[in-house]
Amino acid sequence: MATLPAWPPSSSQPGDGALCGAAADWIFADPRSRELLADIEQIAPSDASILIAGETGTGKALIARHIHSRSLRHEGPFVVVSCGAFSESLVDAELFGYENGAFAGAFGAQPGWFEEANGGTIFLDEINDLPLPVQNKLLRVLQEREVMRLGGRRPIPIDLRILAATTVDLEQLVAEKRFRKDLYYRLNVVSLHVLTLKERPGDIVPLARYFIDKYSRRLGYPRLELTPDAEQLLIQAPWHGNVRELENVIHRTLLRCERSQIDAASLRLPAPAPAQSEVPVAALDAASGSPMDSPSHDDMTVLRQAMRRLCESQTEHLHQTVEDSLLYEAFRFSNYSQSETSRLLGISRNVVRARLIRLGEIGAPRKTPGGADIGNDFRKTS
Numbered sequence: 530m531a532t533l534p535a536w537p538p539s540s541s542q543p544g545d546g547a548l549c550g551a552a553a554d555w556i557f558a559d560p561r562s563r564e565l566l567a568d569i570e571q572i573a574p575s576d577a578s579i580l581i582a583g584e585t586g587t588g589k590a591l592i593a594r595h596i597h598s599r600s601l602r603h604e605g606p607f608v609v610v611s612c613g614a615f616s617e618s619l620v621d622a623e624l625f626g627y628e629n630g631a632f633a634g635a636f637g638a639q640p641g642w643f644e645e646a647n648g649g650t651i652f653l654d655e656i657n658d659l660p661l662p663v664q665n666k667l668l669r670v671l672q673e674r675e676v677m678r679l680g681g682r683r684p685i686p687i688d689l690r691i692l693a694a695t696t697v698d699l700e701q702l703v704a705e706k707r708f709r710k711d712l713y714y715r716l717n718v719v720s721l722h723v724l725t726l727k728e729r730p731g732d733i734v735p736l737a738r739y740f741i742d743k744y745s746r747r748l749g750y751p752r753l754e755l756t757p758d759a760e761q762l763l764i765q766a767p768w769h770g771n772v773r774e775l776e777n778v779i780h781r782t783l784l785r786c787e788r789s790q791i792d793a794a795s796l797r798l799p800a801p802a803p804a805q806s807e808v809p810v811a812a813l814d815a816a817s818g819s820p821m822d823s824p825s826h827d828d829m830t831v832l833r834q835a836m837r838r839l840c841e842s843q844t845e846h847l848h849q850t851v852e853d854s855l856l857y858e859a860f861r862f863s864n865y866s867q868s869e870t871s872r873l874l875g876i877s878r879n880v881v882r883a884r885l886i887r888l889g890e891i892g893a894p895r896k897t898p899g900g901a902d903i904g905n906d907f908r909k910t911s
């Protein structure tokens with residue numbers, strides 16, 4: 530195992546007093562974020578399993594990667610497993626690997642994710658989405674610290690650290706018997722709670738400046754400044770999508786910005802939450818541009834009128850068209866988070882994923898040698 534990387538890293542300062550990494554790849558400026566960072570620094574070098582809880586877009590994946598990079602395993606692989614993408618029929622082969630001929634189409638042996646993470650860290654993202662039967666198998670691996678490939682004869686010892694993230698209260702899932710209690714305790718040796726962006730307002734402007742830098746560089750723009758009124762607007766916005774939403778707002782703003790500074794008028798913020806009788810026209814207005822530019826109307830009335838017009842126009846495949854438009858908008862509204870889209874629409878993640886693939890919004894799944902589909906965000910990164 531390697532020695533720890535130097536700390537604190539030398540850094541540029543995109544926000545007033547913001548702490549940022551060596552490659553300036555994260556911001557923890559608010560006092561409550563600094564507390565979290567201090568916790569992270571303390572626990573990162575240990576080998577303890579860590580459960581990272583927080584709303585969507587708060588930075589859980591970023592924190593997991595940071596913990597790995599600050600651990601003694603930082604030279605080993607960092608493998609991300611998106612548990613929400615599991616299909617039960619494939620999980621054995623994917624998690625545990627298989628030997629040649631283990632099942633029809635298993636040509637050649639293939640290591641699973643646990644083996645790939647050997648010597649490093651496995652990050653079980655969206656662990657709350659893991660189906661119960663898979664939880665049983667996972668628990669066995671954690672207890673035994675060894676995996677058996679499908680069709681294999683000998684267990685393979687594994688040496689890795691486990692990080693997991695959840696967007697929902699796992700204790701609640703345990704109480705509802707939807708999550709195994711013993712697995713919960715095994716994962717939750719240490720827990721980190723990542724606050725929503727609204728709960729750490731001191732991060733908002735430094736993060737905005739950081740994203741302005743990031744996207745200005747990417748777009749080849751000169752560095753743009755935020756005016757004080759723009760900063761105020763950012764601080765007051767609701768940020769339901771947390772840091773991811775802020776990042777998208779800044780990106781969107783820069784794409785359309787024609788001024789030398791970013792003022793309140795040029796910020797591309799989402800429309801404020803509508804009152805019951807005053808809802809922005811969003812759903813079926815895809816053709817006319819962004820929902821945030823739309824005037825306020827009674828949403829359902831406008832929606833019905835639009836449907837009526839579609840019926841009158843004898844639009845082909847009307848149901849499909851409407852459904853696709855809704856998914857398209859919801860996916861953007863959810864800042865491109867599949868789990869958030871699924872929650873918003875009240876349909877399963879697998880259905881969301883399949884439809885996004887059909888619409889070309891996300892990449893097609895890769896195939897196992899057996900030819901079965903694997904969810905597209907089944908991702909392994911080292």
Ligand SMILES: Nc1ncnc2c1ncn2[C@@H]1O[C@H](COP(=O)(O)OP(=O)(O)OP(=O)(O)O)[C@@H](O)[C@H]1O
Pocket residue numbers: 554555556557583584585586587588589590591592696736739772773776866
């Ligand atoms: N403190 C931070 N500094 C800089 N960028 C951040 C910070 N926190 C989050 N981000 C950025 O915000 C985006 C969302 O973060 P991330 O994917 O880690 O959130 P998450 O909590 O895992 O979301 P989800 O639950 O939806 O998967 C990413 O682009 C990430 O790089």
Ligand SMILES: [Mg+2]
Pocket residue numbers: 589590654694
């Ligand atoms: Mg995540």
